[in-house]
Amino acid sequence: MKDMRVKELLGLAAQGLTVHDDPSAVDAIMARADRLRRRRRIALATCSAVAVVAVGVGTALLPQPGMGAPNTRIAASELPVPPAVPSPAAPERTPQDRTPRTVPGTSPTPSATTSAESAPPPAPTPTETSSAPSTASTPATKTPTTQATSRPPTTKSPASSAPSPTAADSTTNTRNPTPAQVVAGRLPPDAGTVTKDSRATAASQSHPLGGTYLVTKNGRTGIVQVAIHDPAVNPDQPYRTVEDELTYNHCAPDPYAPPNTDCTTQQRSDGSVVKTWTRPGNQPDSESSLVYGKGYAASVTYPDGRAVVITSLAGITGSDEYGTPMDAPPLDKATVAEVARDTSWFAS
């Protein structure tokens, strides 16, 4: 056995096996393969059926359009402001348009007066505006940088003393301010340049001041959304009562998006309800590729059916139309509540 090859040793080891020429073994193998094939087919068909059912059920269970998005209806008091078909956002304000809120100052509603008496709004009142028209109304556009951002190339400087068509336009705009001018007049002086987002049209149809406004400052663009329900303007629009508002939880868990946080509720002596909450960042829009940044929101609901919701977002990403978002919302939480408490929203 010297120099025994490994093959010989393995051959000796293999001698322990007797191989019978069994034809049934071939049949057994073929039958087993057939069984496995059938099982595979059944499994494949089952998986396909499950996938089809899952797709159907998933499609049916998808959230309603706009659910959870900041520009859509969360509560009945929040009017939808969906982004419309993107188009170049034309600045609506010019330096000449820096005018006080002429319309609110002329005809405050009785209910607004009542509310102001019971809970004086911290935001500038029409009286304050009329006493200092050039400073309180459009503070956001006072800085040279924001003027340059919002000013169309053809607009002349307001410092020009010579009468010109532009000056005439400015006078006209002072008498009939655009929504962006009105909204700018109700924001803090250092908020930034305000232009209305022409792509969001739904809220504008509900109320002249409702809509999405771009607030530009230092090359960054934040968002302020205004939703107003005023029975005097649109009596057919459904609204949420104070009782509804008291029971509605803006911070309720949302299965499709991160929930709001920091919800507060305050019922004032005049019967109105002030609610504030913080919106999470990175919130994708369910109808588009837009992603909404962090923000603050406040709503004020009055017993007579009036309601206003102000939302301040750091910005919108996912589209070049909205520029570079701000690091923080243009209005902080307290300011958003102050702006929402301003009763002059309903005098427009």
Add this chain to the structure above:
Amino acid sequence: MLAGDDEALREFIALRRGPLLRSAFLLCGDVHEAEDLVQSTLVKVVMAGRRLDRIDNIEAYTRRTLMSVFISSRRRLWRREHPHAAPPDHPAAVYGDIDMGLAVRTALAEVPPRQRAVLVLRYWEDLSVEETAQILGVSTGTVKSQSARGLATLRSALGDALPDAVDRSTDAEEARL
């Protein structure tokens, strides 16, 4: 060659089942397990169905499948082999062919599965290093090293079973013990 032909497959199975059984027996050391391995292997070959059209070498494919099935079976915890500290029940000093076969099977059981697969392919199936590497999906260097280690383990495990027949050559390619 087979190209999904049922009769050709049957013929191939009938022809190759015996040699595959012997290889599987050397791999696992158990008749019943060897039959299971071969059946699983051939079922996979049959299941390959249309893919067989694209397989150039059905023989190599079958060998690769057998090795894959064997190594996979060794990975299962409940079938994992438990090597002994010392080889149990060595045959006595005088060895006939039957005793030697038993001794070799016992010694093979101590060789790790992958090295065992290399030994069977290289020295039982007479495949080259390159063919063995291709079937096992490893490099030729790995085949050589595992072959050398497997032979060393086999030599060590056989121990007294080959008292005067051991060629202590370290050259694994010589394939002599």
